[in-house]
Amino acid sequence: MNSNDTDFLADWEQLSQIGRVEGTLGVDREAASAADGEQRRWFAELLRSRGFTVHRDEIGNLFGLLELVPGAPYVLTGSHLDSQPTAGRFDGAYGVLASAYACFRLADRLRNEAAPPVRNLAVVNWFNEEGSRFKPSLMGSGVFTGKLSLAEALETRDKKGTSVRAALDALEERGNFAALNVASYAEIHVQQGRSMEEGGIAIGLVDATWGARKYELRVRGEQSHSGSTLMTDRRDALLAAARLIVAARELVDEFPPGALHSACGEIQVYPNSPVVVASEASVLIDFRSENTEFLQEAARRFLTIAAEIAEQDRVEVEIAAEHSWERNPYTPQGVELARAVAQELGVTHDTVMTVAGHDSTNMKDVVPTVMLFVPSVEGRSHSVRELTSDADMLAGVRMLTEVVHRLASSQDL
Numbered sequence: 535m536n537s538n539d540t541d542f543l544a545d546w547e548q549l550s551q552i553g554r555v556e557g558t559l560g561v562d563r564e565a566a567s568a569a570d571g572e573q574r575r576w577f578a579e580l581l582r583s584r585g586f587t588v589h590r591d592e593i594g595n596l597f598g599l600l601e602l603v604p605g606a607p608y609v610l611t612g613s614h615l616d617s618q619p620t621a622g623r624f625d626g627a628y629g630v631l632a633s634a635y636a637c638f639r640l641a642d643r644l645r646n647e648a649a650p651p652v653r654n655l656a657v658v659n660w661f662n663e664e665g666s667r668f669k670p671s672l673m674g675s676g677v678f679t680g681k682l683s684l685a686e687a688l689e690t691r692d693k694k695g696t697s698v699r700a701a702l703d704a705l706e707e708r709g710n711f712a713a714l715n716v717a718s719y720a721e722i723h724v725q726q727g728r729s730m731e732e733g734g735i736a737i738g739l740v741d742a743t744w745g746a747r748k749y750e751l752r753v754r755g756e757q758s759h760s761g762s763t764l765m766t767d768r769r770d771a772l773l774a775a776a777r778l779i780v781a782a783r784e785l786v787d788e789f790p791p792g793a794l795h796s797a798c799g800e801i802q803v804y805p806n807s808p809v810v811v812a813s814e815a816s817v818l819i820d821f822r823s824e825n826t827e828f829l830q831e832a833a834r835r836f837l838t839i840a841a842e843i844a845e846q847d848r849v850e851v852e853i854a855a856e857h858s859w860e861r862n863p864y865t866p867q868g869v870e871l872a873r874a875v876a877q878e879l880g881v882t883h884d885t886v887m888t889v890a891g892h893d894s895t896n897m898k899d900v901v902p903t904v905m906l907f908v909p910s911v912e913g914r915s916h917s918v919r920e921l922t923s924d925a926d927m928l929a930g931v932r933m934l935t936e937v938v939h940r941l942a943s944s945q946d947l
């Protein structure tokens with residue numbers, strides 16, 4: 535192992551201590567939490583110590599810039615440091631540190647090469663990729679790419695009523711940096727699925743993303759006594775919410791095996807009290823498929839069933855928020871560039887699709903983008919049991935370094 539690798543692993547170990555969930559190897563670093571603030575300061579310091587200038591934009595995206603060619607556009611590389619509650623230490627954070635190390639390794643190399651670079655280097659930690667505390671997910675990259683309004687994002691509130699603006703300001707993590715001219719984007723992430731591990735693939739070349747339909751459904755019934763109210767008089771919001779959750783799961787069986795994923799990951803009930811029929815419930819229902827027609831059909835069927843449930847249980851069901859993206863391809867030349875690098879490095883590789891959304895899902899729609907995966911043990915993710923081996927992490931850093939090198943050395947992408 536060379537000193538670059540040992541330095542990376544030492545920094546990885548330090549980063550993984552921040553927000554550590556006691557008794558596990560996992561972390562709890564939701565967006566703009568105290569632990570997120572701590573890791574952001576740690577990361578900014580790391581970038582500065584390696585000669586990068588640190589900037590924050592108005593939605594709290596954190597950038598480290600290294601100008602090699604005055605005035606030239608930047609190759610941007612990064613991911614997100616924020617996590618789900620009690621989650622894994624790899625999701626997002628691995629990609630941020632790998633990106634930083636790819637740029638650290640390239641800084642001197644690019645300065646000393648016979649053919650000078652044509653791009654500058656920038657590392658990014660996107661704000662609130664996870665969307666667990668503040669919805670929607672992919673918030674920082676959504677604002678950066680103009681898909682989400684800054685004003686709307688800043689006013690988004692968590693369950694306690696704290697806004698994104700207030701939470702970021704409390705950490706002094708909002709700035710006014712705006713002028714980054716991005717030529718191309720590269721991201722590396724843990725797969726969060728098991729196909730690469732099963733196939734013995736070290737590097738995944740992401741060529742497309744599954745589509746997603748996410749609905750926040752608000753159910754309104756009527757509060758009453760859960761013992762004495764006649765069954766026929768009840769308008770039970772929690773019962774209707776339960777039926778919606780089951781319906782989302784049962785829909786999966788109407789499609790070919792594996793074609794549709796569905797879930798409810800969050801439910802809120804009011805007043806959530808032992809002897810009270812709930813007057814309000816909200817559920818977050820999530821459908822994913824690589825097949826656009828299946829996804830549209832699932833969404834259509836689900837909303838029809840929701841209307842039937844509303845009628846049957848005499849409640850109102852409304853869509854309070856929705857967040858969708860379509861199955862679409864990553865930059866084909868980016869996939870080919872990554873394939874050439876993998877062949878040159880002699881690492882096992884194959885194209886893979888991403889089921890989860892990533893910041894690159896946003897970035898690929900505005901600049902040429904390369905998205906890479908490293909394996910996840912047993913596909914475990916959004917869990918403290920998430921795991922990727924040191925060897926796989928280091929192979930990923932080497933791969934990303936060469937991808938960024940190519941992006942910085944030529945104007946082809």
Ligand SMILES: [Zn+2]
Pocket residue numbers: 614625626663723
């Ligand atoms: Zn992630």
